Amino acid sequence: MTDLRSLRSDFPILGREVNGKPLVYLDSAATTQKPRSVLDAMDAYYERHNANVHRGAHTLAGEATEMYENARSKVAAFIGTSAAQVAFTRGTTTSINHIAYGWGLNHLSEGDQIVVTISEHHANLVPWQLITKYTGAELVYLELDDDFIVDTSDIDRVITDKVKVVAFSGMSNVTGAIGPVAELSRAAATVGAITVLDGAQLVPHTPVAADDLGVDFMAFSAHKMLGPTGVGALWGRPERLEELEPTEGGGEMINVVERFHSTWAPVPHKFEAGTPPIAEAVGFGAAVDYLSNIGMDRVMEHERDVTAYALERLSEVPDLTIYGPKDITKRGGAVSFALGDIHPHDLATILDQDGIAIRAGHHCARPLMKYLDVAATARASFYLYNVPEEVDALVASLMTARKVFGLD
Amino acid sequence: MAQLDELYREVILDHYRNPRRRGTIDGDHIHAEGNNPSCGDEFYLDVVIDDGVVTDAAMQGQGCSISQASGSMMMDAIVGTPVDEVREISRKFKIMMTIEEGEDPIDHDRPGSVLGDLEALQGVRKFPVRIKCADLAWTTLEDALNTADEMSSAS
Numbered sequence: 001m002t003d004l005r006s007l008r009s010d011f012p013i014l015g016r017e018v019n020g021k022p023l024v025y026l027d028s029a030a031t032t033q034k035p036r037s038v039l040d041a042m043d044a045y046y047e048r049h050n051a052n053v054h055r056g057a058h059t060l061a062g063e064a065t066e067m068y069e070n071a072r073s074k075v076a077a078f079i080g081t082s083a084a085q086v087a088f089t090r091g092t093t094t095s096i097n098h099i100a101y102g103w104g105l106n107h108l109s110e111g112d113q114i115v116v117t118i119s120e121h122h123a124n125l126v127p128w129q130l131i132t133k134y135t136g137a138e139l140v141y142l143e144l145d146d147d148f149i150v151d152t153s154d155i156d157r158v159i160t161d162k163v164k165v166v167a168f169s170g171m172s173n174v175t176g177a178i179g180p181v182a183e184l185s186r187a188a189a190t191v192g193a194i195t196v197l198d199g200a201q202l203v204p205h206t207p208v209a210a211d212d213l214g215v216d217f218m219a220f221s222a223h224k225m226l227g228p229t230g231v232g233a234l235w236g237r238p239e240r241l242e243e244l245e246p247t248e249g250g251g252e253m254i255n256v257v258e259r260f261h262s263t264w265a266p267v268p269h270k271f272e273a274g275t276p277p278i279a280e281a282v283g284f285g286a287a288v289d290y291l292s293n294i295g296m297d298r299v300m301e302h303e304r305d306v307t308a309y310a311l312e313r314l315s316e317v318p319d320l321t322i323y324g325p326k327d328i329t330k331r332g333g334a335v336s337f338a339l340g341d342i343h344p345h346d347l348a349t350i351l352d353q354d355g356i357a358i359r360a361g362h363h364c365a366r367p368l369m370k371y372l373d374v375a376a377t378a379r380a381s382f383y384l385y386n387v388p389e390e391v392d393a394l395v396a397s398l399m400t401a402r403k404v405f406g407l408d
Numbered sequence: 409m410a411q412l413d414e415l416y417r418e419v420i421l422d423h424y425r426n427p428r429r430r431g432t433i434d435g436d437h438i439h440a441e442g443n444n445p446s447c448g449d450e451f452y453l454d455v456v457i458d459d460g461v462v463t464d465a466a467m468q469g470q471g472c473s474i475s476q477a478s479g480s481m482m483m484d485a486i487v488g489t490p491v492d493e494v495r496e497i498s499r500k501f502k503i504m505m506t507i508e509e510g511e512d513p514i515d516h517d518r519p520g521s522v523l524g525d526l527e528a529l530q531g532v533r534k535f536p537v538r539i540k541c542a543d544l545a546w547t548t549l550e551d552a553l554n555t556a557d558e559m560s561s562a563s
């Protein structure tokens with residue numbers, strides 16, 4: 001097993017206790033914990049360099065701007081692209097909304113179709129639902145195969161020339177399944193549809209070369225990859241970013257403002273209206289530095305090892321059902337499950353008594369829950385700082401839950 | 409385990425697994441729905457109020473043991489009970505669920521006090537994130553009672 005154990009001491013929160021037990025944090029799909037270097041970078045920014053960006057001639061303003069733009073370069077390099085192709089946003093949700101409104105409102109009309117998959121997070125569904133309301137375009141769903149993976153056997157029949165947008169996630173936050181990025185991009189390209197990749201789970205957990213994915217746009221969040229909340233990125237192909245209209249107006253995003261009209265700042269600044277989350281962007285830069293130092297290949301390998309161990313140990317728990325691919329090469333570290341008739345919330349409460357943090361609920365993917373015919377699932381999700389002993393703790397606590405609910 | 413045993417009392421698990429009055433009512437009734445969007449718990453309630461008394465009730469829904477057991481116990485508590493008394497039980501239940509120490513809703517001296525079996529849910533108070541689970545059925549009931557009030561004042 002690739003041992004990243006020594007990294008744990010970089011994460012101050014992993015040293016705390018919950019309900020008298022060492023914290024076992026298995027909720028990284030929701031948000032990850034932050035290493036000291038990210039916290040320090042943000043502190044240093046506020047303590048030494050704080051000023052607004054892009055607007056002052058004084059020293060601090062210059063330093064703040066440089067730090068902000070430097071962070072953009074780091075994030076761009078992390079996904080193998082150029083800084084001009086990365087706009088900072090509030091996160092995945094905001095990035096997708098930028099695309100849905102900025103592209104959808106200007107290119108879609110009645111008779112057009114938007115293809116999504118049934119396993120999308122609400123962030124990649126609800127914006128498109130809103131766009132169908134405004135444009136008359138229609139939503140079409142791709143479903144899953146028996147292994148919880150998006151079924152592409154029929155895509156040529158679904159992705160016809162009516163389709164203008166294909167929006168899908170690179171990795172499901174519920175089933176952990178990796179999305180068929182290549183197949184869907186190819187099918188979309190043949191009918192001239194744009195592709196929107198929800199990279200919220202993909203980018204933190206696998207090496208990603210944005211320019212080689214074959215998609216037009218990608219969205220991801222810093223807080224799911226060791227960075228702070230409140231910042232994320234919108235990546236696009238240069239010609240698509242040109243074509244994308246800004247959806248928020250204000251300072252920073254303009255070139256010239258007249259009484260009745262304005263011209264926009266160049267990409268990517270035209271998507272960054274108002275004072276951006278500067279300290280957060282700096283923290284985002286430190287987070288990708290941290291991940292790059294380890295190497296995303298190692299991060300992925302470590303997570304695979306821990307997840308494979310988890311799948312194996314969980315299969316020993318009686319009455320436990322896993323909703324997700326069994327094949328470790330087709331999935332990431334989000335493991336959704338049910339245990340007998342114990343409701344996921346009850347499980348989460350019982351596990352919390354042992355200091356174990358899992359998520360319970362619909363995971364912002366209600367259509368998927370209906371499709372799987374469950375009201376909710378419990379989800380354990382793993383990241384680079386998790387170790388096999390934490391899987392053992394999870395399994396032991398699940399056995400306690402069985403006792404509490406009289407299943408033994 | 410001690411806190412957990414206090415939360416998941418036998419009687420709660422019994423109501424979870426064998427909910428009372430599960431279903432719907434065919435004849436004239438008042439319908440109300442409640443849900444907790446953050447956790448997906450759902451609760452559907454049908455009640456019949458006749459001459460100021462809850463004469464029949466039925467529930468449907470899905471959710472955790474606390475939300476469903478709370479609803480099931482509520483069924484036992486309200487059918488055959490005058491609406492005024494139902495409101496009082498509801499009020500006391502809500503007080504029992506508040507984290508701050510308030511009026512003690514449990515009458516320890518009198519057997520068969522106002523809350524009866526519902527007292528089994530007091531363990532929930534120690535788990536603040538779960539209080540909304542226990543409250544769901546009662547909030548839905550209040551909706552139904554308010555609808556009943558509006559209907560009777562309109563007619």
Ligand SMILES: Cc1ncc(COP(=O)(O)O)c(C=O)c1O
Pocket residue numbers: 029030090091092093094121123124169171172173198200201221232364
């Ligand atoms: C697959 C997926 N898409 C989108 C999001 C939304 O991300 P954010 O809340 O950071 O905008 C999440 C996280 O909750 C996610 O897991």
